[in-house]
Amino acid sequence: MDLNFWRYKKNTTHDHVTVYQMACCDGEVIEVLEFLPIDDILKKVATTFSDWIIHDGGKSFEKDGYGAF
Structure with missing residues (x-):
């Protein structure tokens, strides 16, 4: 099982599929996400x-x- 966690910055569009693919799978830094x-x-x-x-x-x-x- 692979669990992934992220938190969006305030006033940003939530696009879970894109975030999962880009941040979790591809390891890219995405501007709409907070650093945990x-x-x-x-x-x-x-x-x-x-x-x-x-x-x-x-x-x-x-x-x-x-x-x-």
């Missing part, structure tokens, strides 16, 4: 899942009987 605070988000995930085994500097998590992400 990735490090802060990963820290919150690590705190929430602190009893899981954390790999790759907080980018991969696993727990016996619960799977991994």
Whole structure:
């Protein structure tokens, strides 16, 4: 499964298909999108899942009987 997240800047047209293709698939920077605070988000995930085994500097998590992400 591949989950993709983005946030539009205020007062911009929302075109999810184009954003997904250009930003997520092609890796292009799109002016209508905000920069997400990735490090802060990963820290919150690590705190929430602190009893899981954390790999790759907080980018991969696993727990016996619960799977991994």
